[in-house]
Amino acid sequence: MIATLNKSKTALTINRQEFKLALGKIGAGIDKQIASLKKAKQxxxxxxxxxxxVSEANIFEAIIEGFNEAEETSLKLTDITNLELAQGWIEDFLEKYKDI
Structure with missing residues (x-):
């Protein structure tokens, strides 16, 4: 599970390992696109x-929306307890593509 809902259903915590796995899948797609562009010399x-x-994926909004639908909650982005930390994971992910 990419996030854990607290018992009172008022906050989510992003699971680091699952989140990084999801970012890895996104990265694999980007890498394929880059390889295709290189091959085509574009x-x-x-x-x-x-x-x-990453911005088009709206990752955090999708997580919130999924939990709201599945758990009948009305969580907002501010209800993610480790949002700043998770945003740092995205920044680390984006750093990988800085010098390619």
Whole structure:
């Protein structure tokens, strides 16, 4: 499970290991796209591609929406207890594409 809902159903905690696995899957897709562009000798900005994919995915909003639907809660982004830490994991992920 990518996040854990607390017993009172008022807060979520992002699971580091599961979240990083999800980012890894996103990264695999980006890597395939980069490989295709390289093969076709087309120009690309890997860092911009990664930022765009992450922003389009709306990862945290999707997590909140999923829990709200499944658990009949009305959580908001501010209800993620380790949101800053998880955002740091995304920044670490994006750093990987900075110099490609």
């Amino acid at each position: 120009s690309y900005d890997a860092a911009e591609m990664a930022r765009e994919v």
